[in-house]
Amino acid sequence: MQKLPKWADIVLIPLINLLLAFLVSGLVILAIGKDPIVAIQTMIDGAFGSTTGLGYTLYYATNFMFTGLAVSVAFQARIFNIGGEGQALLGGLGVALVCLSIDWPHWLVALPAAAIGGAVFGAAWAFIPAYLQAKRGSHIVITTIMFNFIAASLIGFLLADLLKVPGSMDPATANFPPGAHLPTFNDIFALFGLDVFKHAPVNVSFFVALFCAFGFWVLIWHTRLGFAMRAFGQSERGAQYAGISPLKITVIAMLISGALAGMMAINNVMGESERLILNATEGAGFIGIAVALMGRSHPIGVILASILFGFLYQGGAELSLWEGIPRELVTVIQGLVILFTGALDGMVRRPLENLFLILRKPTKNGAV
Template identity: 65%
Template sequence: MKTMPKWADVLLVPLISLVIAFALSALVILAIGEDPVRAMELMVTGSLGSTYGWGYTLYYTTNFLLTGLAVSIAFQAKLFNIGGEGQAMIGGLGVALVCLFIPWPNWWLAMIAAILASALFGAMWAAIPAWLQAKAGSHIVITTIMFNFIAASLMNYLLSHVLRPTTSMDPATARFDNVLRLPRLHDILGLVGIDFSRSGPANIMLFVALAFCVLAYVLLWRTRLGFEIRAFGQSEAAAHYAGISSFKIIMVAMLISGALAGTMAVNSVMGGPQRLVMNAVEGAGFIGIAVALMGRSHPIGIIAPALLFGFLFQGGSELAIETSIPRDMIVIIQALVIMFTGALDNMVRRPLELLFLALRRRA
């Protein structure tokens, strides 16, 4: 018998964890001589107080939606994919190759090709650790972490020696043709008469990411494959007894996960600077782990956590500009959020379970 209602598990536990994380962050801000109330006001106004701020908040949110979804799909099969960072880097390579070497007549054809290429490259990068787990018994956590470093080294070499224009010193590709620029929220919302900042980089990939969340929900809860993935995640032995192939589920779940992580690069490469640069992923692969944990690995549940981390990223940038608080302070806040929603989840969950159990007994 469950001791805590579903709504408390989904809403109350993460909310209390967030309050504790922000309270500790306020103490750290006080310790460095800044006002935590003013810091929060600056973060809120900088990320949510204008369409300019919303443009950046939703841009980061798009990245975290796709990497969080990638982690969630793998985790439904109890596969902890830590390699989203590397898979997104390699996905960016697919985007760059499609945009640089194929002439496109318009942006939407290029976007479709970029999504397919980034998904293919990301899936290929995830396939190797998946095969090693399924066939050789290598732990998926270790192999995906190591493949992040391999991807970073590979991209460093390619951007410095292969794809860099001869007239440039930056480790980056040439800029894409202007016709490949993705429509931004200013362009899309302007069609219905809503005024939005031209400067915000949020673009049509936000709607693509939300559509992927819906499709992932349909896959997991409305298809036979989704049932097999979830059954395997609940009990590998029971799934094997039911005739579900462990090799198939490991490979399929990781291929889908890698494809989603790779697709993130369409937003950060084609939708952002319009060229492939070093560190285009900006840690989104690792933030996706926290997003998936907070969203309970549910394709719809990750939307709110992705928006939260988008707020933290943009708010942190404004905070670093307006105060003496370093940008790294946001990394501390993110770490606290991850710690309390992940590693210390039971510290909040257990007292709540005891409280609801006591209330039930009294009733």
Template identity: 60%
Template sequence: MSAPYAKLPAWADYGLIPLINLAVAFLVAGLVVMLVGENPIRAAVILVDGALGRGQNIAYTLYYATSFIFTGLAVAVAFHCSLFNIGGEGQAYVGGLGVAVVCLAFDSILPWWLVFPLAIVGAALFGAAWAFIPAYFQAKRGSHIVITTIMFNFIAASLMVYLLVNVLKPAGAQAPQTRNFLEGGQLPKLNWMLEAMGFTIRSAPFNLSFLLALAAAFFVWVLIWRTRLGYEIRMRGYSPKAARYAGVSETKIIIITMLISGALAGMMALNPVMGDQNRLQIDFVTGAGFVGIAVALMGRSHPAGIVPAAILFGMLYQGGAELAFEMPNISRDMIVIIQGLVILFAGALEHMFRPSIQALFASLGSRSTGLEAQQGEGS
């Protein structure tokens, strides 16, 4: 009786439902496109072509996806502890400071492959430190983490403007940004990987941190499902009372989870700062922290879902830019609307179609499996 609906097979749960959600999101987005007087089918073709049509575009899509994997993982780890970390934006921003500090200090004396691990540590440490304060307040004082992390996004933004303008900007320069990193502070591009597959690329920011993102995804899977710490994180996430009963310190678990979450968000900064722009600029995060929330929701907080979801959002970013360029009626804001619809249907309304699909499966599945399930319940 506790499970009123039949269980879905895994492929339907993780494949079919997200696909249906996505399809509905695009249908509604198509209506919006029609509303502004453009042909939705042509718009879809431009969007997909703009994201995947040429090697150049694929490289950009993967570049954006890299950032979203990091922030998506950050949100997902916190989700498993039932903490809603919406401060990925600020944590990534401050993480960028960690990257910049390391690069500025070592780029003239060390090769990139020695600076890279140091920069990873710097990004993770700075991101984690920025997540620590809200985590501490949540664990010790009960201050709600949603409120504190979102406020810390604003504090991070102000802090970074102050540092860039007053501390990090080279004397005499106009733009609020650090000096350009030397070769030791520049990550190698991965464009050759796509070129090896026969694509041609003029220049694109797709870089080594993509592989780091995939490694982080694997790390998160191991952490959550294969370690004692992950077990305790999930325990606290599902049932704080059960965690207390099991002798798991809530304070400790909340803080550790948020440190890991913040570290992952901070590592996002490696991609734009060290992999592309090779300097620390104002507002380099450009919303990736918030997209991470959608990615984590759509990916069901599982790394195997987060990577494809991040790539999907990378496509929307890259393809959306092309679309805005090709169709003058579709502004940048329209792209944000389309992304919002995907978030709405894939994230917030994730369960909208679930009951009917479950009912469908229940009636399609042979009657005997239904009976078995019921006897299992009753025994």
């Protein structure tokens, strides 16, 4: 018997964990001599109080949607992919090579090509740890972590040497041609005579991320492959008995995961910087782990958790600017959210399970 109703597992536990994280964060802010009420108001105003702030929040959320979905799809097969950062970096390389390959006539042509380039490079980077796990027994967590560092070093070498603009000291590629520039939300609303989302980098890749979330839902819960992944995740021995190949599921799950992480580059590389630069991911691959945990590896949960972390990123920047609170404190808040939703999840889950079991106990007349 399931100890918790599904709604409690998906909604109630993450909500309580989030409230506890913000409570402890408030105490930390109070300890450094600042008003936590003013701090949270500043963060909300900075992240949602203007279209520009909302645009930045949605821009960050787009990155986290891609990486959160990447972690989630692997976790459906109980594979813990920690390599989203490296896969997103290699995805940026794929996007840059596609965008720089020709003078694209229009972004509607360049976008799907760049998305495929990012997905292929991200999947290729995920394939090696997946194969080592399935064939050699190498631990996927260790190999994907190590591949993050290898990816960062590889991109650094390429940008400092092979892909750098001749004569430039900046370790970055050339700017992408105009036909590969994605329209921002401000460009879209300008078609209707509205001047909103000024200078905010949120762009049409936000809708691509939402489409990927829908595709994730279809794949996992409405296809035979998704059923095989979930069955393998619940019981490897049972899945093998049913004829499901561990090698096949491990590799396919990691390929899809790496492809989703690599597609993040259409937002930050193609949509925002419009060239490949060093550290283009800015830690989004690691934040994706927290997003997947908090979103319970469900697409709706991932979308909501992505917006939450987008709020923390954008609101934290405003907090540092206007309240003089160190930017590092936002990292502390993010860490507390990850701590409560991940490592300390059982601290909330077990008391709630006991509470619901008590509420389910039959009464004297036998009713539940």
